[in-house]
Amino acid sequence: MVIIDGAQGEGGGQILRSSLALSLVTGKPVTVHGIRARRKKPGLMRQHLTAVDAAATVGAAKVSGAALGSRGLCFTPERVTPGEYRFSVGTAGSCTLVLQTVLPALMTADGASRLTLEGGTHNPMAPPYDFLAETFLPVLERMGPCVTPALVRPGFYPAGGGCFTVDIAPSKRLTPLVLEERGALRRCSARAVVANLPEDIAHRELKTVHEELRWPWENLRTQEIADGPGPGNVLMLTVESEALTEVFTGFGQRGVPARQVARRAVGLVRTYLDAGVPVGPFLADQLLIPMAMAGGGVFRTVAPTLHLKTNMDVVRRFLDVDIALTEHGANDWRVVAEG
DSSP, rough: OOOEEESSTTTTTHHHHHHHHHHHHHOOOOEEEEETTTTTSOOOOOHHHHHHHHHHHHHOOOOEOOTTTTEEEEEEOOOOOSSEEEEEEESSSSHHHHHHHHHHHTTSSOOOOEEEEBBBBBBBTTTHHHHIIIIIHHHTTTTTTTEEHHHHHHOBTTTTEEEEEEEEEEOOSOOOOOOOOOOOEEEEEEEEEESSSHHHHHHHHHHHHHHHOOOOOOGGGEESSSSOOSSSSEEEEEEEEESSHHHHHHOTTTOOHHHHHHHHHHHHHHHHHHTTTSSSSHHHHHHHHHHHHEEEEEEEESOOHHHHHHHHHHHHSOOOOOEEEEETTTTEEEEEEEE
């Protein structure tokens, strides 16, 4: 039994999701206590319960402690069964994080799977659908599995109501990933999306991007969603290089000016571009478990987040792999996994 302290490091829901994912991958039972201890509302919320249910269904697991507000959970998997599954958060909670929980096991399973995930697809506290589709999953495919997403409808916070599907063609063995050079920039673009909101919001965001980053107008576009389940706004800045495509996002919020939303996203892009590394902060976090499962790999990234450091600690509890962080500059770090 692996015992995990949910209050360690960043103390959020990622500790639970990573623990469930690694329990499925290794077959090791896990107990997590102090779940989300560092959050304003500790314990399991609806999206976390959906992740637990998804992991239990995929892994035929025995579970205790799966209730709203629970701060402790015991999870004992039996076997991972590929197949067709539908999981619904039922709120605007992120369904991309539900995928994060079960994908590692299903992408190395004995057969193909198809997932339908419902809930929030564009949530400011989670990787948005576009990041998965354009950044994470294409990089993951280099390691062996083929994971093909399709957006059925977007779901913005707080209404939710989004849906996407994922087809998973697994690979029993993962190829170690090497991402040390970004190479030349090929294209930088931005898309401002508004759902049931004035299009002028999107125009103001793009105007700020143009002024701050000097990206050409022909690479900036708006998108209106008129029939969504609720209002929403997201600005996505895409940086395509020889190595990969990175997507950075800014989410509109009531009372926050469009220019401020855009400047936050612009700040993320500037930090990434100035660092000269291939892997951004959010992708670094996502790549850690697959890289550890492969038994090795290396990538360069910006200064590690607390999320990344916490995830490293959880991975070490399940897998016999050494993960090292080495600083090569003010915002240039090398992450190496060796099994």
